[in-house]
Amino acid sequence: MTNLKQKLFNNRLFRFLKENEKTALLGRLLKENIRQYGMFMALVIIMVFFYIMTNGVSVRPLNINNIILQNAHIIVLAVGMLFVIVTGNIDLSVGSVAAFVGAMAAIFMRRLGIPWQVATMMALGIGILAGMWNGFWIAFIKIPAFIVTLGGMLIFRGLTLLVLGGQTIGPLSGGFNRISSGFLPDIFSGNGTNLHLLTLLAGLIASVLVIYSTYAKRKNRRKYNFEVLPVWIAVLVTTLILIGINLFTFTLASHRGLPNVSIILFIVIIIYVFISKKTKIGRHMYAIGGNKHAAELSGVNTRKTLFLAYTNMGMLAAISGIIYAARLNAATPKAGELFELDAIGSVFIGGASMSGGIGTVLGAVIGALVMGVINNGMSLLGLGIDWQQVVKGLVLLMAVWFDIATKNKR
């Protein structure tokens, strides 16, 4: 009898210890990603703060919409900038490139009468060429990126002024304008509810994808006999994510649904998270930023990789410029000013390292959102651009300080 009790006890002890081991994994994951989770928590806290201060105005569907629209172009730039910074470089020309691309798109549509779909593609091509221009000087001629892109900043700003003749061109084509200001069509409309059903459906599809990927990841880790998080933690985390997604889509569905630009953002983020984590070229970019010599001697083609990073940056700058011009429904000579600094700031708030090799796409996106939410919240509170700049500057400083402080402890 006592023997059996002992056995039972041992069994329970064993299970307890095993369970503990798994929570230890959670602790380690938290510790390893403290920067990202920290910034995410900061974002949530900032949102709650403004929610309270504005009596809930900040989370009304209209305002959520505004936050997305006002920051989409910076988020896209930040994603591209992340890769540039991860390789240990910088791009100061993105604001000017975005302006130039917007200007060219306007000229194609208004002056040359090219259909907006074709004009958009051509504008995208111009962005890619601008990126290749920067990439060529940096990767092949080996001129420091700071110099090349400072030059690019002036060159493309000058070209923008030149092609626009100092004038604003607008309004642009309606179809082009809808890239930013349009919403997903409500194909299920007229069914008696005020909710935008396609938006809700999008939320559900995203939920299914999240569940599937979590499951697939666990299965793969099991296959290799790695430790996995205890089921209850995995379920809890997934549930929180699902609630977040569906709360977001439900809020928007009660207004006009998902804006078109959110779909662009979603696709851009998914693609680049994938590139950074799951592809050879992504790994090579991190390697170059971590130690260029070691990467080279390990067979990484540093010139090709750098060239690609800048070409890609040019393309994303073009997308950013198109989104911005579409939102304004006009191309102006002043478009894109200081975009580069917002993008660079977002990347550093998101935990990237100045010297390269460290940083994540999601971090950069969160960094851009932190800045965007602060801007928006302060506007709602009636604080002007003056205070917004001061606070943004302090946030950047604090974020990097937090970074250094947690790194030293490790």
Place this chain on the structure above:
Amino acid sequence: MKNDYILEMKNITKDFPGVRALDNVNIKVKRGEIHALCGENGAGKSTLMKVLSGVIPDGGYDGEIFFDGELCAFKNIKQSERLGIGIIHQELALIQELSIAENIFLANEIVKRGVIAWDEANQRTQSLLRKVGLDETPGELIKDLSVGKQQLVEIAKALSKDIKLLILDEPTSSLNEEDSQNLLKLIVDLKEKQGVTSIIISHKLSELEQIGDSLTVLRDGKTVDYLDMKQEVVNEDRIIKSMVGREITNLYPKRNAKIGETLFEVKNWSAVHPLYDRKIVDNASFHVKAGEVVGFAGLMGAGRTEFLRSVFGKSYGRNAEGELYIKGKPVAIKNVEQAIKHGLAYATEDRKTYGLILISSIKNNVSLASLDKVLTRGILDEDKEVVDTEKQVKALKLKYSNINQDTLNLSGGNQQKVVLSKWMYSDPDILILDEPTRGIDVGAKYEIYTIINQLAEMGKAVIVISSEMPEVIGLSDRVYVMDKGRIKGQIGKESVSQEAIMKMILSKKVEVLENDELKTKAL
């Protein structure tokens, strides 16, 4: 009466998060002697010296330090310097773009009425340089000096501060034989003529044996041995025994490799310096067979690294030309990627600058040269990557806690194992190992030698560059001797010796390939 000991450190204990770096360490250094401090990597030598020099301030450790008979509590380096303790680190702390005088008086400028008195500084620099046996002028820039001379400037800098105790951390690790001997002689001179006491940390046990008066051995953060080298005869084996806690009977383990046919051959290779129009490799030819270990001996700057890096995907120099043959077939290799595809691997002499991404994980470092192996349909499979890389590093007995930990915090020997793991994972046929044991301790050296033997036994061709002659001799089946970018000749295992190598370096003849025949020609 003053104590006979200039320095006594008593019961020093220092904890880092998770590890006890020093555990009740005791060390005594007599006035006017050369004290040798040795131990494996991670034994706590550098930490102990950091405690002594105030880099780890008082309060950061437990225990007492008596210097000149007085209890000291240093808060920073300045305080220890003021009492006359000077430390010269392994990595030189000189500013390349400044002159010798500017470096020597950096942060210690001679200031008269708010202005630096350069005339006096230069004058004093001149006499300091004389003391360390340099005939350079004070205005010369550091970057124009050889590493050996830079090391001497460091010592002059320490002397400028009226030191009583000089600490040298691995002073000869990047010096050639001749410069090393000069330096050792200088340390002895300083002791005899100026009464400067020295503590010297080194992995080169023969040097410690040569100049040391007494010796302390650390192991795992504890003092395990104190030897008075005047009282008893201390030889290398004796030191090794207390360093590793066991006897290593033969530092170079036996190898049972079957030497097969020629795997790799280089004919008439030449290359030009990346910046200057100077030939760094001049018409060099060599070959290596399957299962064979071939050594490259020569003095520092003989062009061995430059030669083999230029062969490895033209990763050094310009205008590289010559013929490469793999298994008898001519191949064209334009870049490192192609070199790796053709089964070549090059493990660098400078792990930190050229070998590792220090801010990146063990896993990412090991897989970097062979990412194709962890791709499934173009997508990185990180789980497979973990399994593969863990298998690889475990085979080399890497000491690590997590495959995702950064390589930055690994010890020198373990970092070297990560570099080797990377190249073993790429599964090459021909491995070029450049100074594979630089700066790593005896125990780890033995393990690296064992790995080299295993590689040869697997039928791979191994090329070892080493500036430590006993190592080249102990490891190689055949030794090529290089000097000034030329191959002076080769020596077989039977007749190789330090004298034979030196004689070949100094000889006026060179070995060249003409019409596929090796010929010895006059220079």
